[in-house]
Amino acid sequence: MTAVADAQPLTFAGFPGSSWAFALRTWLALVIALYASFWLELDAPYSSALTVAILAIPTRGQTMEKAGFRLLGTVIGCAASIAIVGLFTQTQVLLLAALAIWIGACVYLAALLDGNRAYMAGLGVITVALVALEHLDDPQDIFDAATGRGAAIVVGILAVAFVNDLSAAPDYYPQVLAKLCDLHRRIAGYAERSVGGETLPATMAAGLLRELTLLRPDITGLATESSAGPARSAAARAAMVNLVAMFATARALEGQPTASPCASTLTDELLRKHAEVRGNLAALRAGERPVHERHAPVYRSRRIALANGLRAVVYFALASAFFVIAGWPSANAALALLAILIGLSATMPDPAVTIRLAVIAAPVSCLLAGVLEFVVLDGVDAFPLLALALAPFVMGSALLMTRPNPVLAGFGRINLVFIVLLFLPTNPQSYDPQAFLFTCLFLLLATLLLAAIQIVLPPLSGERRIRWLAKSARRDLAALETGAGPCLAPEEAAFRDAARIGEMMMAGGSAPQNQPAVTQAIACFDHAARMRLCADHPVAKREP
Structure with missing residues (x-):
């Protein structure tokens, strides 16, 4: 040996x-x-x-x-x-x-x-x-x-x-590719466990979304790296947005009865997102544009x-x-x-x-x-x-x-x-x-x-920023329920919600006193994902 x-x-x-x-x-x-x-x-x-x-x-x-x-x-x-x-x-x-x-x-x-x-x-x-x-x-x-x-x-x-x-x-794209592959592996593993009924604590879910959304500035910088930079940036951005959508779908599966129509729809959507992310990562390796490009709006x-x-x-x-x-x-x-x-x-977080x-x-x-x-x-x-x-x-x-x-x-x-x-x-x-x-x-x-x-006159505290962000999450969820939310594709809307949670974690969301607000924001994220994904909760969708 x-x-x-x-x-x-x-x-x-x-x-x-x-x-x-x-x-x-x-x-x-x-x-x-x-x-x-x-x-x-x-x-x-x-x-x-x-x-x-x-x-x-x-x-x-x-x-x-x-x-x-x-x-x-x-x-x-x-x-x-x-x-x-x-x-x-x-x-x-x-x-x-x-x-x-x-x-x-x-x-x-x-x-x-x-x-x-x-x-x-x-x-x-x-x-x-x-x-x-x-x-x-x-x-x-x-x-x-x-x-x-x-x-x-x-x-x-x-x-x-x-x-x-x-x-x-x-070049930086090999590091971005490695991070996206690692996040894909972790989210795919979580998705398999969520089908079996396992749940992920809100703080861990928020930390994973923070890792995903923090890649956005790095992915934007790939466009100036080489002649293939714009294509690699588009492929990495599509992979990042689809990973958030994949994670949101897995979260929506938690607690759903296995035989329900919504669970079947979510499972099919999860498999489709898994395949799409794999295609995005392959395009990133090859320096090619993805089949479906995605925007990554931030909150x-x-x-x-x-x-x-x-x-x-x-x-x-x-x-x-x-x-x-x-x-x-x-x-x-x-x-x-x-x-x-x-x-x-x-330009600094704090x-x-x-x-x-x-x-x-x-x-x-x-x-x-x-x-x-x-x-x-x-x-x-x-x-x-x-x-x-x-x-x-x-x-x-x-x-x-x-x-x-x-x-x-x-x-x-x-x-x-x-x-x-x-x-x-x-x-x-x-x-x-x-x-x-x-x-x-x-x-x-x-x-x-x-x-x-x-x-x-101290700078705005992290606790106050987190409270304001949690309040905005509740407000956006109420707007979504009335059909008055922003006209975004479901994947892009989920990324925008995830970016807000990432901001909360950057402001100190992992501290014990801030965890209730983060848990509330994750609950809004999950509810919005179910509304966008399940056919029994109709919400107007329009591709940008």
């Missing part, structure tokens, strides 16, 4: 080879972006390095999709900066009020979107911070700053694309989005009032950094956690950036030495970003962004200790001030 051991991935210093390859690609892209920016004599070369830091994702498709949305978000943000400053430059109070409203609108939109689309909305805040807020004292330079930032971002995007193609960055609460947007307006308004009353010179930089933090946290991470990362980043600029480089102006000096700082942060622990991964990303913002690579480098200390002071002040404001 011969035991065959699974091949273990090559590791070094506790990180696998894939993590080191990603870190090396990130450093190389950042160096190329800086070199091109210096050679082109761009006004804001650090923006190209910042673009690389933000676009640092281990796989090709996700990187390119994010790059496209970053470019679009920058164009919108630059246009908004020019318009707002041009209209309100004569009155500082109205100017800050207009900027606060714009920031709130971007945060509101980010809460209604997902994936890189939400990032594009958050980037509207970041761009306004870097273009408008940093040039409040010299509004005549707004247009030049906007065009210079746009040019630097294009350079950063091209550098990332070049390095990814040169180093054959891995987003406008009430939650409005609450987030209003809080962003208040956060920025309070910070602006603080700096206006203080009357500090060059306080625009601190206000810009605070707006950047608002924009970054708007903004409060992001701000707490920023409070921890800020002093660490200040220390590391100071070591880089005044110890490692210490007046050096040769670009090869700059590139070598950046390597440990950039690659170390990138390695942390690959860790499965979300806290470490988030810390690594924030640290990389902060180091670039603090170091501000230029040609030639100024090496001004006073300017560096002021930048560090402003960053620390911005993070602490935003954290203090959030203590006074």
Whole structure:
């Protein structure tokens, strides 16, 4: 008897080879972006390095999709900066009020979107911070700053694309395929047990739906991965939606008498969905479009989005009032950094956690950036030495970003962004200790001030979001019973309901105090599935 051991991935210093390859690609892209920016004599070369830091994702498709949305978000943000400053430059109070409203609108939109689309909305805040807020004292330079930032971002995007193609960055569809196959196996096993009368607890069902719906942004990113990307994205999306429909059918079978007409209809539907998912997965492997394409609509609460947007307006308004009353010179930089933090946290599941991470990362980043600029480089102006000096700082942060622990991964990303913002690579480098200390002071002040404001007016709690989402589930079920629900195919309507449950789990639905609301939402999901699937409960259906 011969035991065959699974091949273990090559590791070094506790990180696998894939993590080191990603870190090396990130450093190389950042160096190329800086070199091109210096050679082109761009006004804001650090923006190209910042673009690389933000676009640092281990796989090709996700990187390119994010790059496209970053470019679009920058164009919108630059246009908004020019318009707002041009209209309100004569009155500082109205100017800050207009900027606060714009920031709130971007945060509101980010809460209604997902994936890189939400990032594009958050980037509207970041761009306004870097273009408008940093040039409040010299509004005549707004247009030049906007065009210079746009040019630097294009350079950063091209550098990332070049390095990814040169180093054959891995595609993401094999990982998506593996996750979908695993979910198909688990749901098929559950379906077999449900026919035999076994039930699945509501919290476990909600967790499974969360795993399914979380794949949506990843599947959307497959479209930019290769020439077969759009077909693979369509096949993966159809598999995901049909898996939710398959799961909903299995849930509807629970408790049905075996000999009832509804049970027979549900069994036939379950077998049909099982076969359709297998066809979708085969199309994903082959890079072909599925026979029946599906949309994957997501549920987003406008009430939650409005609450987030209003809080962003208040956060920025309070910070602006603080700096206006203080009357500090060059306080625009601190206000810009605070707006950047608002924009970054708007795309995260829990903004409060992001701000707490920023409070921890800020002093660490200040220390590391100071070591880089005044110890490692210490007046050096040769670009090869700059590139070598950046390597440990950039690659170390990138390695942390690959860790499965979300806290470490988030810390690594924030640290990389902060180091670039603090170091501000230029040609030639100024090496001004006073300017560096002021930048560090402003960053620390911005993070602490935003954290203090959030203590006074906390972000929307997970418990309240879950209550609002559960209430919306009951409301949608009542509308379905009267035939007034959204005109969606049954599979797509089930996915929309599942996305809402996934949002509840992201907000802390697994906590004991929130489990009754999650159980209620699962009950609404099951009831709606039976109404859509069983012939003895007629509901109007129309394909979109």
